[in-house]
Amino acid sequence: MTTDDVVLTKFPTGTGKDRPKPRRTPATWVRRGGLTALLFGLPALLIFGIFSWWPIVSAVVMSFQKTNLTDPAVWVGLDNFKEIFSDPLLPTVIRNTAWFALLALIFGYPVPLIGAVLMSELRRRKGFYSALAYLPVVVPPVVAVLLWKFFYDPRPEGVFNTVLGWVGLGPYSWLNDPHMAMPSLVLEATWAAAGGTVIIYLAALTAVPAELYDAAEVDGASVLRKVWHVTMPALRSILLITLILQIIGTAQVFLEPFLFTNGGPNHATLTVMLWVYQLAFTSIGNRYGEATALSLLLAVFLAVLSLVYFRLTRSWSTS
């Protein structure tokens, strides 16, 4: 468009320049479809305005207020943040959330990748394999958690204890043990989520250009070298994205700690999101201001983390 402008200003041909600019009146606005555009935009403007943009703004405002949602809110400055930072639970909650995220990476990051690379080499029944892998993702999360809660039955007759008993292990107390509770939660979360990641990698793998493999073969590369030097680099940017998305997702984990253990035993599985919920919506609470302040802190942390992450990996992902 800039080239057009230049041409017009250099050689005024009389087509666009000399025509008098029509005045913008409400009538011309309507005639040019301004009103219909607004009508079509209305659902998005209303829904996003009321249920997305306004809550984001009011989250910032509420974090500086004390409110019980019925009486007028009172401005309290930084009190909510001070109370969060002086709460003895804060270090525990941060440690638990970080532990959950780390374990979820260890359990859930390499396995889908290996599975997807193996599956992408299938000549037949690829669809069957991927459907199997995806199946747990379709199960409603509440169902998955309640089912696994039964699997984690601490009695020797429990499902997992029976299976481990066949090889002479256990019985373990799973969710009742402060050290085992978090890994147990992560195991279920991995079961429920891994299939989605597998499918993402599979899709990325079909996009690897066949010429790259052909070229590698001409150079005499073995199968393993092809996987390592062609497949892996092609997956690099998607691997980087799924890593940060997984961290952002697991940092906000709620369902597993809430339904499995409700933060117990002895706060061993109390995560940030569960604490936000407890502050706002349970008997210790109606501390809405503090809950909002805490959720805002988590959001800011995640935003900074992703910024730093993308800065650090920028050169690496585009090569």
Add this chain to the structure above:
Amino acid sequence: MTTTDTRTPLAAPAAVVAGAATGRRRRASYVEPDRGALSTADWRRPAVRHTWRTMHVLLLVLLLVWCLGPLLLLAKFAFTPTADIQSTPLEFFPNGATTQNIEMAWTRYHIGQFFMNTVWVALGSWACQVLVATTGGYVLSVLRPRWAKLLNAAILTTLFVPAVVLLVPLYRIIVHPPVGGSLINNFFAVWLPAGASAFNVVLVARFFSSLPHEIFEAARMDGAGPFRLFWSIVLPMSRPILGVVSVFAVIASWKDFLWPFLVLKDQSVMPLSVYLQQMANVDKGTLMAALAISTLIPIAMFLIFQRMFLRGAGLGGAVKG
């Protein structure tokens, strides 16, 4: 607060759209198999073939045990007497099967009623999401008024705000909406926020941009106004992407727990997922039957719309709750 709300790689939707538009045709005319790291020559070598075959078989066994196993066990529990579930969970009907669990779950705990609530939640969320995404996408990609850029930026920004921030302020809006009384225990409390899915709008807008604009011009020449263009040209051409959005919408609202748990507390509107959590301490056999029943519909949907699921998940769905 639905899961589609959560952050997604921005590069992905364009790829989904491309795949959605051409996937079927390309698959039909594609003769040679996609090649992976292994060439046909590699497959002819016995050592390579045997290693990979073995790994594939192992993978299949693992997938069957790890992914399908728990679900088969759940199906078995649904027909096993409670005493057997408790004492010998892994034995195959040691004292015979029973349908009593299912009957209890259905008649005494009224699973069917909560099931219908979930259906309503899913339908309303779907309608709201499709309405917002199609009209919004139409404004952003086809009508393109002056403020479209601003709207686009404002919608994209919400992709980067984690869902956790919205929890309390959104709850306050539901308790004190700008018009009318509290929406607690009203389906609209779930339907309306579900519509604010930036991911859907981006997905649909990119698809609309990829449609051939000559057709729009031709329709305008023939005298079609913006409404006619939307209803008779754009929407019918967008079936693939509407399918993806619909499947996402229904599945997301089926899976959603925390938000309905907060705003749909009364049993007359409570969806199944919330009710199941309340049932956690009832008789194990009944609970297992209830869990099995609530898994049936999503699994059936998955099996029917498999390709749409996997296509959507593959490119759009780094979505986690």
